[in-house]
Amino acid sequence: MEAEIVIDKLRNHFIDAGFNLFLVIDPSQYNPGDNSLEEIFTYAGSIILVGFAGNKFWRIFHNYLDTHPAFKNENVDLIDRYSVLKLNEATNLLEQYKIDSQAVYPFGKHVFDINFVRLAELGGAGVPSQLGILLHPTYGTWISLRGAIITDFKPNKYDGPLEGFDPCPSCSKPCISACPAHTISHTGWDWEACMKFRLSDKTCAESCASRLACPYGKEEQYPPDQIQYHHDFVLKSVKDYFRS
Secondary structure (H helix, E strand, C coil): CCHHHHHHHHHHHHHHCCCCEEEEECHHHCCCCCHHHHHHHHHCCEEEEEEEECCCHHHHHHHHHHHCHHHHHHCCCHHHHHHHHHHHHHHHHHHHCCCCEEEECCCCCCCCCCCHHHHHHHHCCCEECCCCCEEECCCECCEEEEEEEEECCCCCCCCCCCCCCCCHHHCCCHHHHHCCCCCEECCEECHHHHHHHHHHCCCCCCCCHHHHHCCCCHHHCCCHHHHHHHHHHHHHHHHHHHHC
């Protein structure tokens, strides 16, 4: 089967699931930097990075939950479990075409030691921002990386980094003044100070003022209930982190 047909089938599968972030990355451009990963990357012909950007995912995701009540009742970390489900379906699809693949994730107890942000940069999903998260010219900071599929399949072309987009140095940086805990500065984001503030104060209980202040991606901002979902999920993870 021609490379374009395989890629189109995968892309359509993920778009139907709400994952409009679909990037095919050349593994030779990514340096694992870890001997334990070398074996995986020696066979890799492509790395398919999957996620969602903007506000369309939430509607598709909730339609799925409405039509699959058992899934909603049987799982707690709903977006994570949904991501695993859809990436597993994709690897099954690849198997039908005799393509070896392995799905890996940036979350969970057995998180795979891959720099997903670096992969995203290589594929053009965004550039580093003052906030410590990816920034895209259309979607702003409203991006979520859900997983990747490492395959032995070599496509005809790969996606590449964004060119000519580096807005933070020349920006007036409203993200800095918006932060009530002063955890964002011209040198970047103080993750630990930010999380400790969130644990001790309810000011940032519903959203991140700095993320909302970013001038990029305003029209693609997540709906309030989605922002709350992610915010609650991160806070739960932070509590577990500091507890351990």
